[in-house]
Amino acid sequence: MKPLRAWVFRLAALFTNKQRERQLSDELESHLQMHVDDNIRAGMTPAEARRHAILKLGGVEPTKEAYRDRSTLPFIEHLLQDARFAIRQLRKNTGFTCVAVLMLALGICASVSIFAFVDAALIKPLPYPNPTRLVSVFENSAAFPHANLSYPDYLDWKRLSKVFRSLDVYTGTGFLLSTPAGVEPVPATRVSDGFFRTLGVTPMLGRNFHAGEDLAGSPNTVILSYASWRKRFGGKKDVIGQTIRLSDVPYTIVGVLPRNFQFAPRGRAEFWITLRFTMPKEFRRSFHSLSGIARMKDGVSVQAASADVKTIAKQLEKQYPESNRGQGASVFPFADLVVGHIRPILLVLLGGAGLLLLIACMNVTSLLLVRSESRRREIAVRNALGASTGRLTSQFVTEALVLVTMGSALGVLSANWTVQLPTKLIPADMMAAMPFLLGLGLNARVLAFAGAISLFAAVLFSLTPTAHLAVSEMRDGLAEGSRGSAGNTWRRLGSKLVTAELAVAVVLLVGAGLLGKSLHLLLHVDLGFQPDHLATVAVAGPETRYGEPAQAVALGRRIVSRIETMPGVKSAAITSLLPVSYNGHTDWIRFVGRPYNGEHNEVNQRDVSSSYFTTLGAKLLRGRYFTDAEDASKPRVVVINQALARQYFPGENPIGKQFGDTALSPKSIKQIIGVVDDIKEGSLDSKIWPAAYYPFNQSPDPYFSVVVRTSQAPQSLLPALSAVIRQSHPDVGVFDETTVDNLIHDSQTAYLHRSSAWLVGGFAAVALLLSVIGLYGVVAYSVSQRTREIGVRMALGAERGAVYQLILKEAARLTAVGIVIGLVCAMAAGAFLNALLFGVRSWDIPTLAAVAALLGFFAILASFIPARRAASINPVDALRSE
Amino acid sequence: MGEKADVWQGTLALMILKTIEAMGPLHGYGIARRIEQTSGNLLSLNYGTLYPALLKLEQEGSIASEWGVSENNRKAKFYKLTRAGRKQLAQETRNWEQTTEILARFLSPSEDPA
Structure with missing residues (x-):
């Protein structure tokens, strides 16, 4: 006490x-x-x-x-004294302090912000209890490494598997909701009964789905998302038990999900209903529409789970060769499904930010070296007056701490601001697929990371002058104008630092160059059609009114002919799936007149109207397109793409050939009437799959997209387009109006490539600036140290040109070494980048050459200023100055 | 070294407290002179060592100080015992008596070999 x-x-x-x-x-x-x-x-x-x-x-x-x-307390008093002195010193050198603090803040801001992303996306992406026990369960086939499950397969897996505590499935769906503003399409999800229990989520209001509630014949029940409950029901507690009409079918609301509930694969879903399958196709083993999610038993590894489901898949393959031939199974962490696609990008960005921080630290280090060089006399005097080495060291440590504290405070504050940006910049749709980013912020882990890098910087910055102190003989410092071994030591160390900085800058520049080139190639990839002047809108007619094929065909015809009368419209067409969306929604085909062993010939299936290809501006290679008259009353026909022709009809003319479903049922037989050049159906960076285009009128659906070729800017037509459809068909849902150009530019692939290219580009630009400043510092310092030498040379008759040469040669040597080391490192680091590259290799010669030229140019520019100063030295002044 | 100084400091503190108790509020010089006198001039005391000891006692709350005027009309800082100081003095006196008694038993020739 x-x-x-x-x-x-x-x-x-x-x-x-x-x-x-x-x-x-x-x-x-x-x-x-x-x-x-x-x-x-x-x-x-x-x-x-x-x-x-x-x-x-x-x-x-x-x-x-x-x-x-x-x-x-003497210890604290000394510390305060040192801190006061340090602050006084730093204030005296405002220029040095500002530059050092800003560089440090920049490096820390960049790496802390990126780390915040890594933290949100990779360290704790799933807001469920025991998230590491959750796995995605997929079937797989030759074409699809991650194929959906069919309902019977799911039931068998659930029954036979020994590794899962529970296995459940979900699949996307949508409803039309009548609102005062018109018919609104709303995304929803169908899930098996135990889905929320598997996730470990309990509704905030009401109840979960009962066991068995997903079987046909169960009453229609729905669980609301929190957002939907707030938006559509004003957040009233008495919604439980109320009825809501979804696509004209009454559902009883039984629960409301908690506010923090997220499910990234179905981010925007407002309504959650059970499967309750009734259609015959839904009970087929070949109808793959379900995504599986399971919670593994304790102690079971992902590998063990994978082995177990593979065994079951083998068994099913033997039992049902017709449908299950080649159907394997795979299990992997659920987190991979959510963040797998952004993991390589984040790691590259973290690497980039780390390199930037490294350059910033090296730059501050060399500034500190210059400073401690110019403070040699001060330090020697303090030493002579009795300051112990320990006390001097503690002085350096305090200075470093003050510097780093200011830098990190500024860095963390700005990072706090920058991490808020993406939530504002990322489009809502994309955000819905990345709900984990909502948790973005400076939490304890991020702050600990900031603390760790600040500590690293503080240690580095206190060691540098201390080491310098040890190198330089303290007594030398008192001798007037002495420039003994210490000056040289520093010059060597400074040159090495600058070489390293240049090398790091090269790595970042190469990275940025490669990513930029990838982005360019990606956005200019051959799509097989003209994406400009194309507008699109999605239409969903309620099953109750357009469920019959004839009704859907009539709806399509009416909408297309109505749109084609609009001014500014050249042509309009219908497709079941827009191009540049995804490879999938496939059909298994079997060729007439060829041997068949039950293999799965998987092709993209698209149902398109007769004017689709001309509207898109696709290229017909052989045969003809179908006509609007080719409907259910006519023989069935198909247009195939070149990839299908090349794969299944090499060296043959496919026109007139026939194929059908795997059983070759007579109704399914179609005749090939045309071959169209490959249209990019999947994402920009995907491969071309074989594709079959069926006439919409022979395989209609009341849910389709309309594509419109316009003569004016397509954007300006969008409001009128939706209005026209709504006016003529008030009972259908109209949504997702956009232009195909926007669709491509805002696609997730383009978005991810673009953000990584811009971010790494930004890092590289800053790195270029910092390293060039560093080079300038070294050369300028060297010139100031060699003033007398240059004076002597000039007094002895050296030309100004020779002085230029002297200085520029030194700079060129440093730059060349830096560039060479950097290029080697960049090629080594390229492997790391490959996952993000599209159409270029990591050793892309033009990029490497461009980077070398760019850096070389700026390096010579930066060293030209001190060289000029050296050349303009007046020999008389130079010799008198010391 | 450190231990010895501690013991010395401890005894010095005790002497200071006892002196103030006996003499009433007193200034540093007076305390030093009084300690020297009491020890029968056996103790050679550097008066300067008194001041850190007084500061420590004050920081610990055993004594309090205020400025006043000395018997010779000099301005001086007077130290007086606080309640906590009185308690501490009683406690330390007991401890010290006990210690000396035990030591005395060890050091005196045994009178009664039982």
Whole structure:
């Protein structure tokens, strides 16, 4: 208790220094006075009396010293003293301080922001209990590494698997909702009964789905998402038990999901209903429409789970060869499904930010070196006046700490701002697929990371001048104009640092160049059609009114002919799936008149109207397109793409050939009437799959997309387009109106490529700037150190040109070494980048050459300034200056 | 070294407290002179060592100080015992008596070999 009280007093005393000093002086003075009085009374002379009194006290200063040590905490006092001194020093050198703090802040801001993303996306992406036990379960075939499950397969897997605590499935669906503003299509999800239990999610209101509630014949029940509950029901608690009409079918609301519920694969779903399959095709083993998610039993590894489902798949393959031939199975962590596509990008960005931080640190280090070089005299003087090496070192450490504290504070504050940006910049649709980014922010882990890199920087910055102190002979510093071995040591170290900086800049520039080139190639990839001047809109007619094939055909015809009368429209067409969306929605085909062993010939299936190809601007290679008259009353026909022709009819003319379903049922037989050049159906970076285009009129669906070729800017037509359809068909849902150009530019692939190219490009630009500044610093310093030498050379008759050459040669050597090392490192790092590259290799020669030229140009530019200064030295002044 | 100083500091603190108790509020010089006198001039005391000890006692709350005027009309800082100081003095006196008694038993020739 007592020591604590004393400690508090000593701590408080840190702030009352002056007053205490005065009191102590007064007290000692009065002590001496009294002693002198006594001594005089005892018969001494005044001088003797005072001398004796001081002697008896043990000296005034030593007493004060002992008193001071006791009155405060000397350790903290020294620290404060150092800090005050450091701040004074840094304030005196405003230029140095600003540059160092800004560079540091930049490096820390970049790496902390990127780390915040890594944290949100990779470290804790799933907001469920025990997320590592959750796995995605897929079937797979030759074409699809991750194919959906069919319902019977799912039931068998569920029954036979021994590794899962539970296995459930989900599949996307949508409803038309009648609202005062018209018919609104709303995304929804169909799930098996235990889906939410597998995730470990309980509704916030109402109940979960009962076991067995996903079987046909169960009542129609729906669970609302939190957002939907707020938006459509005003957040009222009494919604439970109410009825809502979804696509004209009444559903009873049984629950509301909690606010923090996320399910990235179906991010925008508002309504969650159970499977309740009734259509015959849904019970077929060949109808793959379900995504599986399972919770593994404790102690079961992903590999073990994978092996188990593979065994079951083998068994099913034997049992049902017709449908299950070649159907394997795969299991992988659910987190991979959610963040797998952005993981390589984030790692590359983290690497880039790390390199930027490294360059910033190296730059600050070399600034510190220059500074400690120019402070040699100050330090030598302090050393000569009795400052111990320890005390000098603690001074450097304090300076570094002050510098780093300012830099990291600024860096973390700006990072706090930058991490808020993506939530504002990323389009809502894309955000819905990446809900984990909502948790983006500076949490404890991110702050710990910031602390760790600040600590690293602080150690680096305190070691540098300390090491420099050890290298330089302290006494040398006092000698006027001395520039002994220490100057050279520093110059060598400084040159090495700058070479390393240039090399790192090369790595970042190459990365940025490759990513930029990938992006360019990606956006200019051959699509097989003209994407400009194309508008599109999706249409969904309720099954109750357009469920019959004839009704859907009539709807399509009416909408297309209505749109074609609009001014500014050249032509309009229908497709079941837009191009540049995804490879999938496939059909298994079997060729007439060829042997068949049950293999799965998987092809993209698209149902398109007769004017589709001409509207898109696709190229017909052989045969003809179908006509609008070719409907259910006519023989079935198909247009295939070149990839299908090449794969299944090599060296043959496919026109007139026939194929059908795997059983070759008579109704399914179609005749090939045309071959169209490959249209990019999948994402920009995907491969071309074989594709079959069936006439919409022979395989209609009330849910389709309309594509419109316009003569004016397609964007300007969009409002009128939706309005026309809504007006003529108030009962159908109209949504997703956009232009095909936008669709491509805003696609996730383009978006990810673009953001990584821009971010790495930004890092590279800053790295280029910093490394060039670093080079400038080294060359300028070297010129200032060699002023006398240059003066002598010029006095002896060296031409200005020769001086230029002298300086530029040194700079060129450093730059060349840096570039070469950088290029080697960049090629080594390329493997790391390959996952993000499209159409270029990591050793793309033009990119490497361009980077070398760019950096070389800026390096020569930066060293030209000090070279000019060197060449304009007046020999007389130079020789007199020292 | 450190241990010795501690013991010395401890005894010095005890002497200071006892002196203030006996003499009433007193300034540093007076305390030093009084300690020297009491010890029968056996103790050679550097007066300066008194001040950090006084500061420590004050920080610990055993004594309090205020400025006043000495018997010779000199301005001086007077120290007086606080309640906590009185308690501490009683406690330390007991401890010290016990210690010396035990040590005395060790050091005196045994009178009664039982």
